[in-house]
Amino acid sequence: MKTEILDARRQQAQAKWDAVRQSSVPHIYIGAGSCGLAAGAADTQRAVEQYLGEHNFEARIVPVGCIGPCYLEPLLDVQMPGRPRVSYSNVAAKDVESILQGFFEKGETPKYHLAGHFGDSEFDGVPRFFDLPMLKPQVRIVLRNCGIIDPDELDHYLARDGYKGFEKALSMTWQEVVDAVKRSGIRGRGGAGFPAWRKWTTCREQQSDERYLICNADEGDPGAFMNRSLIEGDPHAVLEGMLIAGYAIGACHGYVYIRAEYPLAIKRLKTAMAQMREVGLLGENILGSGFSFDIKIKEGAGAFVCGEETALIASIEGKRGMPRTRPPFPAVAGLRGKPTIINNTETLGTLPNILRNGAEWYAGYGTETSKGTKTFSLVGKVRRTGLIEVPLGMTLRQVIYDIGGGTQKPFKAVQSGGPSGGCLSEEFLDLPIDYEHLAEAGAIMGSGGLIVVDSGTCIVDMAKYFMTFTQRESCGKCVPCRVGTRHMVEILERVCDGKADSSDLEKLEKLGKTVKNGSLCALGSSAPNPALTTLKYFRPEFIAHVKDHRCPAVTCKNLVVYRVIPSKCTGCQRCVKVCPTGAISGPRSEPHNLDTTKCIKCRSCYEVCRFDAIAGDAIVIES
Amino acid sequence: MISGDDISAIRQEFKGEREDLIPVLQRLQEQEGYLRSDAIRSVSRWLKMSENEIFGVATFYAQFRFHPPGEHHIKICLGTACHVKGGEEILAMTQARLNIKPGETTADQKYDLERVACLGCCALAPVVAFDDKFHSQMSVLKVQKLLDEDRNS
Numbered sequence: 202m203k204t205e206i207l208d209a210r211r212q213q214a215q216a217k218w219d220a221v222r223q224s225s226v227p228h229i230y231i232g233a234g235s236c237g238l239a240a241g242a243a244d245t246q247r248a249v250e251q252y253l254g255e256h257n258f259e260a261r262i263v264p265v266g267c268i269g270p271c272y273l274e275p276l277l278d279v280q281m282p283g284r285p286r287v288s289y290s291n292v293a294a295k296d297v298e299s300i301l302q303g304f305f306e307k308g309e310t311p312k313y314h315l316a317g318h319f320g321d322s323e324f325d326g327v328p329r330f331f332d333l334p335m336l337k338p339q340v341r342i343v344l345r346n347c348g349i350i351d352p353d354e355l356d357h358y359l360a361r362d363g364y365k366g367f368e369k370a371l372s373m374t375w376q377e378v379v380d381a382v383k384r385s386g387i388r389g390r391g392g393a394g395f396p397a398w399r400k401w402t403t404c405r406e407q408q409s410d411e412r413y414l415i416c417n418a419d420e421g422d423p424g425a426f427m428n429r430s431l432i433e434g435d436p437h438a439v440l441e442g443m444l445i446a447g448y449a450i451g452a453c454h455g456y457v458y459i460r461a462e463y464p465l466a467i468k469r470l471k472t473a474m475a476q477m478r479e480v481g482l483l484g485e486n487i488l489g490s491g492f493s494f495d496i497k498i499k500e501g502a503g504a505f506v507c508g509e510e511t512a513l514i515a516s517i518e519g520k521r522g523m524p525r526t527r528p529p530f531p532a533v534a535g536l537r538g539k540p541t542i543i544n545n546t547e548t549l550g551t552l553p554n555i556l557r558n559g560a561e562w563y564a565g566y567g568t569e570t571s572k573g574t575k576t577f578s579l580v581g582k583v584r585r586t587g588l589i590e591v592p593l594g595m596t597l598r599q600v601i602y603d604i605g606g607g608t609q610k611p612f613k614a615v616q617s618g619g620p621s622g623g624c625l626s627e628e629f630l631d632l633p634i635d636y637e638h639l640a641e642a643g644a645i646m647g648s649g650g651l652i653v654v655d656s657g658t659c660i661v662d663m664a665k666y667f668m669t670f671t672q673r674e675s676c677g678k679c680v681p682c683r684v685g686t687r688h689m690v691e692i693l694e695r696v697c698d699g700k701a702d703s704s705d706l707e708k709l710e711k712l713g714k715t716v717k718n719g720s721l722c723a724l725g726s727s728a729p730n731p732a733l734t735t736l737k738y739f740r741p742e743f744i745a746h747v748k749d750h751r752c753p754a755v756t757c758k759n760l761v762v763y764r765v766i767p768s769k770c771t772g773c774q775r776c777v778k779v780c781p782t783g784a785i786s787g788p789r790s791e792p793h794n795l796d797t798t799k800c801i802k803c804r805s806c807y808e809v810c811r812f813d814a815i816a817g818d819a820i821v822i823e824s
Numbered sequence: 825m826i827s828g829d830d831i832s833a834i835r836q837e838f839k840g841e842r843e844d845l846i847p848v849l850q851r852l853q854e855q856e857g858y859l860r861s862d863a864i865r866s867v868s869r870w871l872k873m874s875e876n877e878i879f880g881v882a883t884f885y886a887q888f889r890f891h892p893p894g895e896h897h898i899k900i901c902l903g904t905a906c907h908v909k910g911g912e913e914i915l916a917m918t919q920a921r922l923n924i925k926p927g928e929t930t931a932d933q934k935y936d937l938e939r940v941a942c943l944g945c946c947a948l949a950p951v952v953a954f955d956d957k958f959h960s961q962m963s964v965l966k967v968q969k970l971l972d973e974d975r976n977s
Contacts (some may be wrong), residue, residue: 235944240948423941519841519846569894580905586949803917
């Protein structure tokens with residue numbers, strides 16, 4: 202093995218990284234993942250540039266990926282020479298000046314918008330960033346670099362032991378690599394939890410001139426963004442994982458199948474791949490090992506079902522993304538009929554850590570059957586939303602309350618596993634998060650979407666939402682999925698409209714079972730899960746819709762009415778201005794009228810009435 | 825604009841295999857904003873596939889459009905997090921204000937409206953994208969303000 206080029210580059214990388222950390226020039230880091238940008242990071246960055254330009258201060262701006270607590274975005278970190286990096290949260294463009302003024306003009310650590318510092322010990326009365334309640338219980342293995350390094354800098358990755366896992370793999374036989382992954386106990390992070398080593402072995406043992414590796418980054422689960430964040434924050438980790446997996450299965454070509462909705466992640470991957478080529482980590486005879494491997498990016502075109510292995514392969518082949526029967530499994534006959542392995546982005550991103558630190562180290566985290574750590578996108582009605590990584594076996598309560606900070610209104614449910622998963626009620630809060638316990642409760646681990654809802658969310662509406670989603674995304678091949686999901690949606694619509702009778706609920710359960718049993722792929726066979734679990738754990742809420750024609754969460758449009766309370770209405774006309782359908786009328790200073798036949802229940806009037814200082818709270822929504 | 829048979833620029837980027845179909849259609853849409861039927865005819869001759877087959881593939885995927893887009897593209901995210909945080913109300917309000925349904929373009933060709941399954945910024949839900957710019961933690965009122973600002977600019 203010839204690692205001279207890489208070794209030389211590594212030295213240079215270390216020097217560059219040390220220069221970043223112990224620089225005589227101030228460094229300003231900006232969380233510039235898609236979420237940070239959505240929160241206004243680009244404006245924040247412009248304000249930083251403007252401030253530095255106006256005052257002629259020298260500093261380096263480093264755009265980094267998402268560090269996880271998205272609710273604190275935009276995040277701005279300042280690192281002055283000889284001092285630790287200090288992080289500021291929710292920094293809008295208008296806040297930049299006062300923060301930078303503190304550092305650059307007053308020589309102090311401003312306390313305004315302060316989140317924490319990245320040093321090892323106590324500093325200037327500032328808490329450590331990783332001691333924040335959202336971060337403290339986490340174990341960051343796959344996310345170790347996200348938000349820390351510049352994702353567009355290979356040198357940053359190299360300086361943090363990047364590609365050492367791959368070098369280690371190259372010094373081993375393929376069987377040893379497979380064995381290490383087996384001993385680590387990692388299970389497929391895409392949802393099903395199938396052990397990667399098992400399909401790798403099947404694939405490797407096939408007689409074939411070519412084998413393929415596909416990284417599945419078609420993160421179609423609505424409400425989940427783990428793969429996007431990982432690729433945006435640390436693209437080399439995933440690519441290094443692909444090299445390791447490619448080496449283990451003897452593949453010559455790899456593909457990253459990624460959603461076109463993730464333009465920034467695609468850009469980061471392309472940059473990272475060009476850098477790999479430069480140092481000989483991609484192409485023919487990598488590092489003189491005799492192993493040749495190249496990677497191509499394939500952009501998905503917007504079909505949830507393409508997360509399914511065989512549909513994904515059909516899509517890469519330029520066909521409609523429809524699943525086919527298995528066997529033969531892709532590991533035997535996949536892309537172009539050749540043995541193909543499809544691994545989830547997170548699984549691949551974890552491999553370098555397993556190889557570098559050892560299988561036993563990784564297996565030290567987690568439970569007996571679910572080893573290691575898992576990332577989750579913790580979203581919905583929790584106070585602290587974002588991307589987290591925790592050891593498996595942690596309870597839902599720890600995740601939702603200790604990390605997420607709980608909900609504002611009373612907790613109602615948590616949906617794990619997206620449209621294929623299940624909705625769990627309060628009684629499951631002490632359930633450990635692992636593959637077995639979640640499956641037992643009727644949910645699944647899935648790819649890691651955790652959507653928390655409170656008493657303000659209607660559970661029937663949520664079941665309808667998921668069913669509508671899977672019905673739209675059904676590829677249409679199997680009748681139970683194509684027609685069954687449509688009927689399930691129709692029944693749920695009737696429930697939400699208060700037009701169902703109690704026999705409908707039984708029909709829904711029966712139909713759910715038929716769809717589950719009669720569908721070829723996981724989309725169909727798991728599509729009824731949200732409806733079935735909500736029916737099981739939240740039946741009284743369904744009954745309220747059916748028998749009382751009431752929506753307890755005041756959500757279902759056809760069961761709620763908007764009303765103006767004349768005694769409270771000041772006649773300020775603000776609601777009249779925001780009503781898009783002209784449903785509210787009335788002269789100034791007199792109570793307004795709301796014409797329910799024109800009202801589309803878009804909440805504009807309600808919000809303006811609640812949150813405008815001049816208006817009262819004269820508009821109510823009732824069920 | 826691509827006239828009739830002129831897909832020569834795109835031809836040079838690909839080998840012309842069947843597997844290239846989806847990336848070719850993506851490039852076509854990137855250039856023109858939608859898939860024109862005569863461009864599809866050219867692709868059909870080049871890749872030696874029937875137009876039916878190409879339409880079959882293109883209509884399967886949500887990304888492809890078959891009508892010219894409006895000047896501004898408004899995407900309302902209805903991922904789960906956006907749904908439970910009020911995305912549906914934002915969609916209802918936008919529909920009423922623009923007087924179009926998702927997938928349609930306003931009569932003055934100024935806006936088109938799309939409901940998308942997930943933009944991946946779930947922690948900052950609800951999310952609305954105006955052209956390429958994502959706006960997070962939206963509400964019906966904030967979106968109304970965006971529409972007002974855009975109309976007045």
